[in-house]
Structure formats: C-alpha cells, structure tokens
Amino acid sequence: MSLSAILDAGQAEELAAGVLVAGVLPGLPDGHYIDGVGVPALSGERMESFDPSTAQAFARFAAGDVQDVDRAVAAARRALSGLWRRTTPAERGRILARTAALIRTHAAPLAVVECVDAGKRLAEARGDVASAARTFEYYAGACDKLQGHTLPLDTDHLAYTVLEPVGVCAQVVPWNYPLATLARGLAPALAAGCTVVVKPAETTPFTALLLAELLTEAGLPPGVCNVVTGTGAQAGAALVAHPDISHVTFTGSVPTGIDVMRAAASNVTHVLLELGGKSPVVVMADADVEQAVDGVFGAIFENAGQICSAGSRLVVARPLHEQMVQALAARAQALSLGHALTDPGLGPVNSAAQQARIAGHVERARARGVQVLTGGRVAADPASGRGWFFEPTLLDGLAPDDPAVRQEIFGPVLSVQVFDEVEEAIALANGTDFALVAGVYTRDFATAHRLARDLDAGQVYINEYFAGGIEVPFGGNRRSGFGREKGLEALRNYCRVKSVAARLS
Ligand code: NAD
Numbered sequence: 001m002s003l004s005a006i007l008d009a010g011q012a013e014e015l016a017a018g019v020l021v022a023g024v025l026p027g028l029p030d031g032h033y034i035d036g037v038g039v040p041a042l043s044g045e046r047m048e049s050f051d052p053s054t055a056q057a058f059a060r061f062a063a064g065d066v067q068d069v070d071r072a073v074a075a076a077r078r079a080l081s082g083l084w085r086r087t088t089p090a091e092r093g094r095i096l097a098r099t100a101a102l103i104r105t106h107a108a109p110l111a112v113v114e115c116v117d118a119g120k121r122l123a124e125a126r127g128d129v130a131s132a133a134r135t136f137e138y139y140a141g142a143c144d145k146l147q148g149h150t151l152p153l154d155t156d157h158l159a160y161t162v163l164e165p166v167g168v169c170a171q172v173v174p175w176n177y178p179l180a181t182l183a184r185g186l187a188p189a190l191a192a193g194c195t196v197v198v199k200p201a202e203t204t205p206f207t208a209l210l211l212a213e214l215l216t217e218a219g220l221p222p223g224v225c226n227v228v229t230g231t232g233a234q235a236g237a238a239l240v241a242h243p244d245i246s247h248v249t250f251t252g253s254v255p256t257g258i259d260v261m262r263a264a265a266s267n268v269t270h271v272l273l274e275l276g277g278k279s280p281v282v283v284m285a286d287a288d289v290e291q292a293v294d295g296v297f298g299a300i301f302e303n304a305g306q307i308c309s310a311g312s313r314l315v316v317a318r319p320l321h322e323q324m325v326q327a328l329a330a331r332a333q334a335l336s337l338g339h340a341l342t343d344p345g346l347g348p349v350n351s352a353a354q355q356a357r358i359a360g361h362v363e364r365a366r367a368r369g370v371q372v373l374t375g376g377r378v379a380a381d382p383a384s385g386r387g388w389f390f391e392p393t394l395l396d397g398l399a400p401d402d403p404a405v406r407q408e409i410f411g412p413v414l415s416v417q418v419f420d421e422v423e424e425a426i427a428l429a430n431g432t433d434f435a436l437v438a439g440v441y442t443r444d445f446a447t448a449h450r451l452a453r454d455l456d457a458g459q460v461y462i463n464e465y466f467a468g469g470i471e472v473p474f475g476g477n478r479r480s481g482f483g484r485e486k487g488l489e490a491l492r493n494y495c496r497v498k499s500v501a502a503r504l505s
Contacts, residue, residue: 003106003213004029004038012108012122016341019116023056028113031062032229033212035075036222042067047230049205052119052348053339053387061205064230066238069197072226073244076168076195079223084195087221089144096140096187098218099211103133106214110207114179115340117204119348119388120303122341131470132183132211138470139187142491146192151499159501165193166270166496167246170239172232172260173208174252175201175350176306176410182208184470184485185249186225190215192494197245198227199236201252203351205229232256243267247493250274251308254408254479272483272493274475276408277308277436280429281465282451283324284422285317287441291463292320293327296414299439299465301335301392304349305412308480309437311465313405314416315428321418325396328414329374332392338381348387349411355388358411362393365404371396375412400431408434422447430456435477439465458484 005027009015018024030046031038045063050056062068087095103110107129115125148161171185178200189196200208205227212227228235236256240248241263250260251274264271281299283292299311316324338344349355355378362376375393380386393413398405404415419425429438429451438457442448452460458475461467468474475484483493 003217004210006109006113007106007210007213009109012112015109015112016122019051019058019112020339020341023051023054023058025058025113025116028059028206029209029213030060032064032068032072033209033227034068034072035226036216038209041065041230042071047202049117049203050351051116052350053116053341053381054384055352055386055388058116059206061229064228064235066234068228068230069235069238069242072197072228073168073239073242075223075226076197077244079221080165080168080195082223083221084193084224089146089193092191092193093140093143095215095219096136096143096190099215099220100133100136100140102214102218103129103136103211107133110179110210112341113206113210117206118175118178119340119350121347122343124303128177128180131180135180135183135187135470139191142188142488143191146491146495148497153501156503156505157501158504159499162498162500163192163495164498166494167194168244169194169196169494170242170245170248171196171198172236172240172248172250172252173198173200175204176303176308178204179207179211181251182211184490185251186211188490189494190220190224192491194247194494195224196226197239198225199239200227200229202229202231237263240264240269241266245269248272249485249493257481272485273481274308274483274485275479275481276410276434277310277476277480278313278406278408278432278434279309279311279437279439279457280313280315280455281311281439281441282425282429282455283314283316283320284425284440284442284444284447285319286443287320288443289320289323289327292441293324293331295439295441295463295465296324297328297331300414301332301346301412304347304390306350306354306410309466311439312409312413312415314414315425316416316418317425318418318420321416325373325394325416329394332374332394335392337379337389338383339387346389346392346412348381348389350388352388354410355390358390358409358413361404361407361409362395362413365395365402368402370398370402370404400428406432426451426454433479436480437461
C-alpha cells in the first residue's frame with residue numbers, strides 16, 4: 001500500500017505555508033486503518049478535525065462505531081494467530097527499528113500534522129516525533145530479550161516459565177501527546193508479540209493513522225496494528241468492552257478511566273490506567289532559584305499546561321516565595337501567543353471545550369477571592385484574532401483545600417502554595433487525590449532523597465523537571481492510575497507468564 005501523500009509532501013515550510021495562508025493540509029488519510037489498508041467507516045460517517053490555532057476545520061476523518069471496531073479486532077485476532085505469531089523476535093525487532101528510521105525520515109510532515117491537529121508548538125511537535133522514533137528504537141532492542149526462567153524444583157522435575165504475548169491489545173490515546181503517547185504503548189506491545197487496535201482522540205486522529213502506514217512500510221504484517229478513529233462514546237467504548245480484547249492501555253481523564261475499567265471488568269480484561277495529575281514542584285529554601293524558576297516555568301507552560309505530569313502546583317519555601325512568583329509572573333507576561341506553526345512562546349489549547357474548562361476553573365477561583373497574579377483570561381492569536389488560547393496564569397497564596405489546588409485544570413495555570421517546614425511541604429505536596437509525578441529543587445543531597453522517599457508519586461524529578469527518557473518507567477498512584485509505561489517495566493503489560501513443570505522420571 002502506498003503512503004498518504006502528506007508523508008512525502010516535502011519540506012515542513014511548504015506545508016506550514018499552506019496551513020497559514022489557505023488553512024489547508026492536503027494529503028492526509030481519511031479512513032480507518034484496518035488489516036494494512038485505509039478503509040472508510042462502514043456507516044460512511046465522517047467528522048472534522050480543527051486547527052486549534054485558528055479554530056477552523058482543516059480535514060475530515062472516519063467516524064467509527066462498533067461495526068468498525070469489530071472489523072479491526074477481527075483483523076487483529078487473525079494476525080495474532082497468523083503471520084505475527086510466526087515472525088521471529090529478531091525480525092520483530094528489525095521491523096520496529098525500521099519504523100524508528102521511517103519516523104525520522106518523515107519527521108518534518110509528521111511534526112507539522114501533530115502541530116496543526118493538536119495545536120502544539122512546532123518545536124514541541126518535532127520533539128514528540130523524535131521521542132516516538134526513540135521509543136521504537138528502544139523497544140526494537142527488547143524483542144529478542146524477553147525470556148523466561150528455569151525454576152529450581154528438584155532433580156526429578158524440569159520447570160520453566162515462558163513469556164507469551166497477552167493477545168489483542170487496545171490503546172486508547174488522548175489528544176495532548178497523540179503520537180508520543182501512542183508510541184509508548186504500541187512499541188512495547190508489538191515487541192512482546194501482541195497485536196493492537198488503536199483509538200486516537202477525536203480531536204487528534206492523524207498521526208496514529210500515519211504511524212500505522214509507516215509500520216506497514218517497515219514490514220509489519222497486515223492486521224497487527226489497526227487504527228479506528230471516532231468518538232470515545234462510539235468507537236472507544238466499543239473497543240474497551242470488546243470480548244476479544246485481552247489488555248487495555250488507557251491514557252486519559254479519571255472519569256473516563258473509571259468507565260473503561262468498568263467496561264473491561266465485564267470481560268475480565270486487564271487494564272493499565274494513565275490518568276490525570278496535579279503534580280507539585282517543591283522548592284526548598286536552599287534551591288538554586290534560577291534553576292527552579294526555569295524548571296517550574298517549563299513544568300507548567302510547556303504544551304500550554306496540557307500535560308498529565310505538568311508541574312501545576314508550586315510548593316515553595318516562604319523565603320523564596322516572593323522572588324519566585326515575581327520572576328515567574330514576569331516571564332509569563334513576556335510569553336507571545338501565536339499560531340503553533342510559528343513557534344510562539346505559548347500555543348493554543350486543544351479545543352473550545354478545553355478552553356472553556358480552563359476558563360471555568362479560573363473564574364470560579366476568582367469568585368472565591370483567589371489572587372490571580374497574572375493572566376486569567378481566554379485569548380486569541382493576536383495576528384488573526386482567532387484560535388483557542390488561554391493566558392499564562394498564576395494563582396497565588398492558595399489554601400490546601402482550594403479546588404485550584406485539588407482539581408486538575410489541564411491548562412497554563414500554576415497554583416502556588418507556601419510552606420515553612422519540610423514536613424509541611426511534604427503534607428502539601430501529598431495533599432491531593434493524584435500522585436503522578438513530583439519535582440524537588442534543593443542543593444541538599446539528603447533533603448532531595450528524603451523528599452524522593454516521602455513524596456507519593458510514580459516518579460520524582462530532582463533539580464530538573466521532566467528529567468528522564470524512554471528508559472525511565474512512568475505511571476501514577478492513587479487517582480493518577482496504576483501500572484507503568486516506558487522502560488523495560490512496560491513490557492510486563494504485554495507479556496503473560498506461563499509456567500511449565502514436567503516430571504522427568
Ligand atoms: P478523555 O478521558 O476524555 O479521553 C481520552 C481518550 O479516551 C480519547 O481517545 C477518548 O476518545 C477516549 N474515550 C472517551 N470516552 C471513552 C469511553 N467511554 N470508553 C473508551 N474510550 C473513551 O481524556 P482527554 O480529555 O482526552 O485527556 C485529558 C486527560 O488525560 C487529563 O486528565 C490528563 O491528565 C490525562 N492524561 C494522562 C496521561 C498520563 O500518562 N497519565 C497522559 C496524557 C493525558
């Protein structure tokens with residue numbers, strides 16, 4: 001099958017010009033991807049995708065439902081017991097390695113598509129594409145190292161374990177990191193020998209479809225990776241409730257995660273939930289202030305704050321409070337807004353609904369008397385007067401039980417809390433229902449590791465927020481979910497252990 005025209009569309013600059021001048025991005029796939037080919041929805045229904053930087057529709061895609069999901073799962077089942085089962089681990093590794101190379105070859109159009117579909121700044125979209133390639137490269141090396149053990153019983157027995165692929169896996173992906181999040185679930189699933197049906201978010205369907213094409217180009221047999229686009233209610237719900245799905249990796253909001261777990265429970269399907277966060281960045285009084293300001297700034301304003309692991313709470317020692325909030329406010333006010341393709345300081349948020357949700361949180365905070373140090377209003381691209389933007393915002397002096405401390409806003413809004421003693425810092429940091437990540441800034445080695453021990457989080461960053469790469473496991477505790485992605489840990493989600501014990505005499 002040939003690749004969608006956009007993958008060979010040449011330079012990113014030409015594509016970007018088409019979007020900025022005419023609002024078009026031609027050559028995108030417009031069907032599902034099932035059994036190695038693009039196919040329209042069986043219902044014939046299609047939906048529109050919008051450029052968040054302009055709030056204008058730029059392309060249409062298939063609106064899938066239960067019939068399309070059935071078709072994709074059937075293809076994945078056939079592939080599981082067919083060609084994919086007979087593909088050696090070494091060959092699986094070569095396919096994943098070729099996929100990494102193909103992602104790099106087509107990085108420029110992939111980044112433009114991600115930028116326009118998700119509304120993320122082009123530089124960040126380029127980073128996401130590079131991270132997706134690196135993810136395939138990492139798991140390519142794991143395919144032929146998934147091995148069982150021999151078990152020491154006695155001289156009359158031979159006992160050993162075998163790692164088997166769990167089966168057909170569902171990957172349900174959100175809109176904030178469409179390609180990178182999919183890659184971190186898909187690559188280990190394929191490495192383990194599973195087959196997959198992907199449901200991208202309804203506002204960001206395209207890079208998943210393009211990645212599926214590149215996998216086929218890399219030699220992946222038909223049916224091993226299928227993509228069904230459409231809404232969560234129609235396509236997502238049908239997928240996670242499908243009796244032939246053996247594992248669901250779900251990344252998204254807490255309420256949807258609960259629904260997914262319920263649906264999966266009806267078939268006793270294994271789930272991994274990567275849910276929301278309200279992650280604290282604890283800045284101790286001895287911290288390097290410049291380093292801490294840099295870290296906190298990136299932690300909350302990267303991708304316009306739409307990151308599950310965003311550092312959305314600054315928990316700062318009283319002696320540094322004034323200096324830090326002033327420095328952060330000054331830098332926030334200096335951020336330029338603009339079309340994501342022009343790499344502004346701050347891009348748009350993903351949708352009108354997301355913009356309204358963020359505005360609602362900030363309005364309610366204002367009505368409660370919370371101090372809005374800077375920002376706090378919806379905005380537009382100054383050049384066009386369009387788009388779904390929200391000003392970079394600082395909410396200061398918040399009480400531990402304030403909703404702006406306890407609820408995920410998922411936008412460029414930083415909530416500030418002040419502490420006097422280290423015990424208070426730990427209590428504030430752990431004082432929400434979420435436990436995804438935590439940041440720590442201090443020059444003291446012992447304090448850093450004491451906080452790493454006492455903070456309830458799946459991962460702790462010390463003196464650099466978002467430190468780490470695909471090698472480092474990632475996931476949450478409590479309402480941030482359970483299970484771990486990334487690193488060798490991720491492979492456990494897609495392998496099941498079979499024990500064999502034999503009598504020898
Ligand atoms: P969402 O829960 O609304 O949607 C996520 C995905 O689930 C989408 O593909 C959607 O179509 C699908 N979906 C919706 N309803 C479904 C259903 N009933 N059954 C099956 N699938 C369904 O979340 P969102 O608004 O797209 O994403 C934002 C949320 O995701 C935030 O809470 C954020 O913290 C979280 N998130 C978490 C991580 C992480 O790694 N922990 C990463 C990114 C985003």
